[in-house]
Amino acid sequence: MLENHRQHAKHSVKCAVITVSDTRTKETDKSGKLMMEFLEKEGHEIRQYEIIPDEKIIIQETVKGMAANSDVEAVLINGGTGISxxxxxxxxxxxxxxxxxxxxxELFRMLSYQLDIGSASMLSRATSGVVNNRIVFSTPGSRGAVKLAMEKLILPELGHAVREITKDLE
Structure with a gap:
């Protein structure tokens, strides 16, 4: 049955990428670049990309703005998920x-525990949800975390998630 769902998944998703960091610039944002490389390699499109500071209001306004953009179907955030x-x-x-x-x-922390950083994975608060009928993924900002999330979780389900969110809206 899952394969039947996946055959209707979108093959190309219009994405926005947000790096949350007080220190990174477009030149030094290795995790944001890696996220975009993974997306483009799989045939997805980058419609927006921003680096913003670790400020709650700025993060909320940026996510709301991207989720309100009719040219964006998914918002991928990296950074700011720890406990500091x-x-x-x-x-x-x-x-x-x-x-x-x-x-x-839950799956990100399990895989992170098994494949990457062991017990330190419990300190990650990676999450996902739906904002204005757009899928939003929030991952840690390390390259290892981005690689793990993209390869094992986000890319295999991105088109399927967008399809599920939008199928009743058509």
Whole structure:
């Protein structure tokens, strides 16, 4: 049955990428670049890309703006998911969700534990949900975390998730 769902998945998704960081620039944003490389390699389109500071209001306004853009179907965020004082991405995006997708964070932490950083994975608050009928993924900002999330979770389901969110809206 899942294969039947996947055959109707979108093959090319219009994406927006947000890097949340107080220090990165477009020249030094290795994780944002990696995220975009993965998307483009799979045939998805980058419609917007921004680097914004770890500020709750700025994160919320940026996500809401991208989710309101009719030319964007998915918003991918990297950075600000840890437990330090400045990590506020989760506090910013979760209140925007009309639906939360808890399985993304659960699976990300499990895979991160098994394949990458071991018990430190419990400190990750990666999450996903729906904002204005757009899928939103929020991953940690390290290259290893972005690679793991993109390869194992986001890319295999991105088109399927967009299709599921929009199928009743057509």
């Amino acid at each position: 004082y400045r990590d506020v991405t989760i506090e910013a995006v979760q209140p925007l969700f009309s639906k939360e997708i808890p399985g993304f964070g």
